[in-house]
Amino acid sequence: xxxxxxxxxxxxxxxxxxxxxxxxxxxxxxxxxxxxxxxxxxxxxxxxxxxxxxxxxxxxxxxxxxxxxxxxxxxxxxxxxxxxxxxxxxxxxxxxxxxxxxxxxxxxxxxxxxxxxxxxxxxxxxxxxxxxxxxxxxxxxxxxxxxxxxxxxxxxxxxxxxxxxxxxxxxxxxxxxxxxxxxxxxxxxxxxxxxxxxxxxxxxxxxxxxxx
Numbered sequence: 001x002x003x004x005x006x007x008x009x010x011x012x013x014x015x016x017x018x019x020x021x022x023x024x025x026x027x028x029x030x031x032x033x034x035x036x037x038x039x040x041x042x043x044x045x046x047x048x049x050x051x052x053x054x055x056x057x058x059x060x061x062x063x064x065x066x067x068x069x070x071x072x073x074x075x076x077x078x079x080x081x082x083x084x085x086x087x088x089x090x091x092x093x094x095x096x097x098x099x100x101x102x103x104x105x106x107x108x109x110x111x112x113x114x115x116x117x118x119x120x121x122x123x124x125x126x127x128x129x130x131x132x133x134x135x136x137x138x139x140x141x142x143x144x145x146x147x148x149x150x151x152x153x154x155x156x157x158x159x160x161x162x163x164x165x166x167x168x169x170x171x172x173x174x175x176x177x178x179x180x181x182x183x184x185x186x187x188x189x190x191x192x193x194x195x196x197x198x199x200x201x202x203x204x205x206x207x208x209x210x211x212x
Contacts, residue, residue: 009030012027013027013058027071028055034072035054037140038140039051041136042129054079057081057082073147076141076147121202123182123187124198124202127177128174134166136170138156138163138166139174175195178192
């Protein structure tokens with residue numbers, strides 16, 4: 001029986017770094033859905049390009065990967081930096097990017113992209129894009145990517161204690177925004193009553209569709 005090649009992420013990254021394009025392709029396809037989803041909910045028009053930049057950045061920064069975190073966490077940290085660089089670049093003013101106050105809808109205005117077809121999911125995505133970007137990011141990493149506070153801290157460079165506070169505050173802001181944006185009392189109630197289930201079930205890349 002022939003032994004199977006190693007598919008560990010770290011081994012794939014090292015092989016890719018050494019010039020093995022097949023290893024790079026395997027790593028790309030393994031993590032593409034999550035990295036694409038990260039950008040899709042914030043800058044849908046640039047998502048594909050930013051995914052490519054993220055994986056190129058991963059290869060360029062491979063020497064800095066020491067295995068203290070997973071390759072997946074390493075990729076998300078690069079995606080996080082890539083997003084912030086992209087948003088700074090599209091700002092017309094010289095004011096610094098304030099992702100603690102500004103939302104994705106303000107920083108990257110345009111059609112939103114929802115990852116589901118149900119009205120509750122559409123409302124959730126719209127509400128997510130209207131809370132401060134820093135809170136949107138931690139909520140998505142927590143609920144969609146099942147990252148721990150420690151992992152999110154590694155991704156964002158923010159202390160784990162602050163991340164836990166942002167998750168709690170982010171939930172509050174999101175629920176308030178759902179109440180504000182709901183088109184009917186029934187939509188508001190059904191979304192809030194099933195909040196945890198709706199937000200966890202939301203990320204389905206194959207259901208992605210643009211909406212105004």
